[in-house]
Amino acid sequence: MRLTLHVWRQKNAREPGRMVRYEARNVSQDMSLLEMLDVVNEELTLKGEDPIAFDSDCREGICGMCGFMINGVAHGPRRGTTVCQLHMRKFKDGDVLHLEPWRARAFPVVKDLVVDRGAFDRIIAAGGFISVPAGSAPDGNVILVPKQNAEMAMDAAACIGCGACVAACPNASASLFTAAKITHLGVLPQGQPERYERVVRMVAQANAEKFGSCTNIGECEAVCPKEIKLETIARLNRDFVRASWTRRAPRNGD
Numbered sequence: 001m002r003l004t005l006h007v008w009r010q011k012n013a014r015e016p017g018r019m020v021r022y023e024a025r026n027v028s029q030d031m032s033l034l035e036m037l038d039v040v041n042e043e044l045t046l047k048g049e050d051p052i053a054f055d056s057d058c059r060e061g062i063c064g065m066c067g068f069m070i071n072g073v074a075h076g077p078r079r080g081t082t083v084c085q086l087h088m089r090k091f092k093d094g095d096v097l098h099l100e101p102w103r104a105r106a107f108p109v110v111k112d113l114v115v116d117r118g119a120f121d122r123i124i125a126a127g128g129f130i131s132v133p134a135g136s137a138p139d140g141n142v143i144l145v146p147k148q149n150a151e152m153a154m155d156a157a158a159c160i161g162c163g164a165c166v167a168a169c170p171n172a173s174a175s176l177f178t179a180a181k182i183t184h185l186g187v188l189p190q191g192q193p194e195r196y197e198r199v200v201r202m203v204a205q206a207n208a209e210k211f212g213s214c215t216n217i218g219e220c221e222a223v224c225p226k227e228i229k230l231e232t233i234a235r236l237n238r239d240f241v242r243a244s245w246t247r248r249a250p251r252n253g254d
């Protein structure tokens with residue numbers, strides 16, 4: 001296969017970027033999109049040019065490092081799939097691909113297709129953990145967890161923190177990510193002691209990072225490679241409202 005690429009090239013966050021055209025030749029249908037970029041980069045390096053910068057680590061769809069826009073869609077055209085798991089057989093010979101980094105104020109461009117997602121780390125640091133002294137690992141059956149809750153927690157814990165939800169949202173909202181992190185702890189018994197404090201602190205940090213608000217558009221769910229559901233955000237909102245009740249001094253009649 002042969003493809004034409006238009007790739008966002010930007011030296012660093014301070015300098016302006018631009019789209020640059022490249023030809024990708026001898027592309028095998030069995031390559032992943034990142035492997036196709038590896039081949040393009042080899043050619044660029046041999047010519048003495050700067051290779052295209054992009055993030056990756058596991059290349060198995062589990063670490064959340066990869067991700068950029070492919071023809072305007074976060075992670076590209078295949079639902080429930082990260083860029084590293086997207087194979088060239090999804091495209092046709094002669095296709096034209098536009099590759100751009102996530103666009104959000106909270107995710108400044110580091111270089112080319114690489115953005116700084118440190119804002120997500122700071123949201124986690126604000127409360128996405130359990131700090132109760134849990135002691136050594138208890139027997140699996142000591143704390144019973146209803147099956148429905150275990151499944152909800154597992155589904156939410158599938159979030160890999162890639163940032164596609166933010167990139168796809170017209171508000172650049174981090175609600176799906178934050179909701180996934182809040183849910184996977186908040187529906188388990190171990191997450192209860194800090195449940196309401198956690199939601200307040202993580203939402204406050206998301207606001208401080210200048211992510212937008214959720215207006216239920218649903219683009220996040222559509223592009224999420226782990227298919228985290230929009231209803232997760234409803235759970236976040238419910239916990240946030242309950243948190244304001246638990247923080248309010250009881251009044252007569254409450």
Ligand code: SF4
Nearest residue numbers: 159160162163165224
């Ligand atoms: S919710 Fe989905 S799109 Fe958002 S960071 Fe998690 S895995 Fe990525």
Ligand code: FES
Nearest residue numbers: 057059064066084
């Ligand atoms: S490189 Fe790890 S999810 Fe893509």
